[in-house]
Amino acid sequence: MTECKQQVFGFQALKSRKVTVDFAGGYLSSDGGGLFLREVEERHRIIHKLCECFTDHRHQGYTDHKVRELVAQRINALALGYEDLNDHDRLRLDPVHALLAGKEDLTGEQRVLERDKGYGLAGRSTLNRLELGGCGRDERYHKIEPQPEQIEALLIAEGVKAIPRKSRQIVLDFDATDDPLHGRQEGAYFHAYYKSYCYLPLYCFCGNIPLWAQLRDCKRDASKGTVAALGKIVPAIRRRFGRRVRIIVRADSGFAREAILSWCEQHGLYYCIGFARNPKVASMLAGTFEQLHERIDEDELRIPARQFVEFGYRTQNSWSRFRRMVGKAEVLDKGDNPRFVVTNLPARGFPGEDPERFAPARLYERFYCARGDMENRIKEQQLDLFADRTSTHWEASNQLRLWFSAFAHLILSRLQAEVLKGTQWARASIGQIRLKLFKIAARVRISSRRVHFELASAYPWREDFRRAHANLLLAGYS
Template identity: 30%
Template sequence: MCKDTTNNGVSQEKNLFSFQDVLPDRKIQVDFNAPDISSNGGLVLVGLMKDSIARKIARLIPDYRNQLFVQHSYEEMVCQRVGQIMCGYEDANDCDRLRHDSALKMSVGRKASDPGLCSQPTMTRLENHIDKRTLWKIAELFVKDYISSFDKAPRKIILDVDDTNANTYGAQQLSLFNDYYDEYCYMPMVIFDGMNGKLILPLLRPGRRNKSLNIFGILRRVIEYIHKEWPHTIIELRGDSHFCSHEFMDWVKTHLYVRFITGLSGNPALMKKIDKQLRRAKGDFELHHEDVRRYYSFEYKAKSWKYRQRVIAKIEVSDKGVNVRFIVTSNRNNKPETVYRRYCKRGTMELWIKDLKYFRADRMSCSSFRANMFRLFLYGAAYVTAYRLRSKAFSNTEVGAFTMDSFMKRIMLSAVFIVEKKTFIRFSFSPHHRHLEALSQALTRLSA
């Protein structure tokens, strides 16, 4: 081999670098002859999961290709894309440099020695192949998968609904300017189970200013689908004032299994209702110089409402000034403070949205709106898969309490050593892995 010695005492051979003056009694050698190693060892766990949501999504996509020439099935491609997202590689461009990764191959059902997975152009063609009918089927699948995650029908569930911005920087279809965020964006709507953080449905929507548009139709379809499977379950909707529509409140009156607590935008008519209570709260603050917080309940009917509804006002007076908030609810039994505190628990949803965005669910790089909606479903599938791994395989361990960011960095991005033999393929984690016991427990549960 060709050898060269530099002025720094570093001798170089082909693919071998030797450093003389680093340690007093040893020289350091660096080469590129290591066996098969992957930095995405967490994908081994994904590959061991039975009938993941990624495989279910793939089965809904019609395949019109000539099967004589197909090298990459849709199931492999969807599983590849979701696996990459779970490891922090959110773009289709990442397919080109990860297609030969042995852990990724195993997670989609290939051996390490098999040909590489699909490249970026093939993945992009898949994203742009999805039609409207398939998108609706996938949306329905998310709700169906949520229902199947329960062993039995719960007595009550809470649907936390909110939207978030996904900023756009190109010529994406239906990307509109939103004055609240001061950006061109999409406004995806997400529905979580308010009791545990399970993702029920992510749905891409244009970045229009009127965020309440078409909300009622979407929520009604989701609620009716859940009720069909769980006819005795109480379904409570919780959201901010953007989801307070008179169509929904009127519909709830005739569907006794539905409850709601939503924010309500203030107006002069509402302020007039609490004028006496507000003056009393201000007087108490001036008298005692202590912060005042009061809750009041009253009946109210806007002109567009068909029925009178229960409105709860929270009045706060402090050194910072006066803060008044309103909510409207179908709950007529509990005390105003109890209902308002239950509404405030929806704030936890912001953490779940943050978890979803750790998978870069706001990355909408395709030109077509339908392709971007399919991308959002893939990001949602990554969240659902990671949530299921974390809550089931890693339950009762420190990993079970991780955020999705920590789960990705500490579990999914674990180095693994791969050895392929005639009768087996072995994936070896480091004996010094920080979460060795948790990984051992997860593998035990996945092998059951």
């Protein structure tokens, strides 16, 4: 049984010894490893630049929390696994989160109002006003105004800077996904494919680096907005890497649209995009399927069996020209499985490179199918960084939440590339990094000369922690 006497909680004894618990342990946190996030921010100043994209109309003499501190508090909390504003009413007691937000008074003991003493950070109400500032609400309470165009441009600029400087080829993966809605939220429409009311956000990633995160209603084609996104992303890439860098757009069949294909061709981009089958294009594989079935019947091949072919193809009305198509004729236990991609990548490769690199089989299996990794990035956005927590009524504030998740992802991708190399987390998911690196019990001792963190002695991945810290020093962080 559990007993509570004078703030001491008793649990079942360990043989002859009592087991008791109290809350006199001092300032403790479960996010001791989150200090690595602060190092990334101190070097790249991503959150600092993001805060410059907000206009603060508050009277600075009456504010306890700067915009920089509010945005840092929100983004770092997402990275550490706290999805809701409600969480911040408890997190405002946490000295680790206060340090990450840039607070000098980590415990809130120096705050002016007596009711606020002991709380180093803002609560949910203040953060809520931050997120709703761009919705045209009552100006008396919503005085922090985001600048969407600047935030969008900053995500692109910082994302492009995160791409390795010596890259000769940059692959841009585009995809749309569903973000279910509940109630009469602004922009809520029913989507027949997903069978729910939802948003349809558009993402662009380069590897695990987010470059574009656009919240859209679902009453549109999945590819809508891709050309506009390319029109902003591609110039930023070429300013950093020069016009000779090879840019390849990769996406599923929802993006095989004339506007996208022709834009890429006109601006010197390559593409490899899925194509939904129709009777005409399916007929191009009829002979190949016949050959496969004959060879299977004669025991020359076993199921699953596949063969790749390429051919020129033009749609009846929508395309302006013939384009290179690669078809996969695959026989599975459940039947035939034809698949297609459209591409302008050269069949014989680029001069001085492997001439078989973009041959039909390798193009489909090694290059096109690799776009499936972007699905993992979207899962991380929605499941690990809570990009689907778009629960406010207004679309503008939900877009801001989506950007906060994207910037958290960008910071974590920087951390993984520069600090976690050589550790077990170099290619781990965000959830694993959070569980094994960030979630460390820590006692915080604060004096006039230093802030000292005592991490749990039983922490099992101490060697990887040391290696990550050594990477900080080697990379010139501290």
